[in-house]
Amino acid sequence: MTYRCTESTAPERRILVLAHAVPNFRGDTEWAPDDGFQCLVEDVEHTFHAARLRTGSGENTDVFLCWSPEGQWLMDVECCLKTRTPAGSSCTIYAGHPGRCEWAYMDPRQVAEQAMADQYLRDLYGRHGAPGARGS
Structure with missing residues (x-):
């Protein structure tokens, strides 16, 4: 199973100043929630981290x-x-990324685990999942 990295950070003041200076030719700028920025890179060993800012x-x-x-x-x-x-092609965020990008797994670990378990049951038992499972 693959989960996103658990590393997080807060932007430094100089980074926020730079981020405000990036032009936006599409109109309104949409900022990520300011409740901590968790790395979106796959949970394989790495020291480079990235989170969407705006x-x-x-x-x-x-x-x-x-x-x-x-x-x-x-x-x-x-x-x-x-x-x-x-899968297997180069990542546009992380040059030399050691694994496959899993940008779809941006949910908390518990949500990702439940989604993977539900998918496993659908694969095993068909479209409706296991007998008596949620939603069947």
Whole structure:
């Protein structure tokens, strides 16, 4: 099973100043909730972390808050989820990403586990899941 990384951070003041300076040609800027930024990179061993901060300057881009032990920076890029990058191809956020991007797993671990269990039951028992399961 794959889950997102559990590392989180808060943007430094200088990063927020830079983020406000990124132009947005689409209109209103949509900011991520300010309740901590959890890494969206797959839960494989890595020291590079990334979390969506706001809409980006391009039609399909977002600004990501990136961090590592060396510090924080911004990237205005199109993420794998938007481009439907096939498994095994390169990640647009994390050059040299050691695993497959799992941007779909942005839920808390418990929600992701339940979704995976439900999918397993559907695969095992068919469209309606196990007899007596939720929703059957």
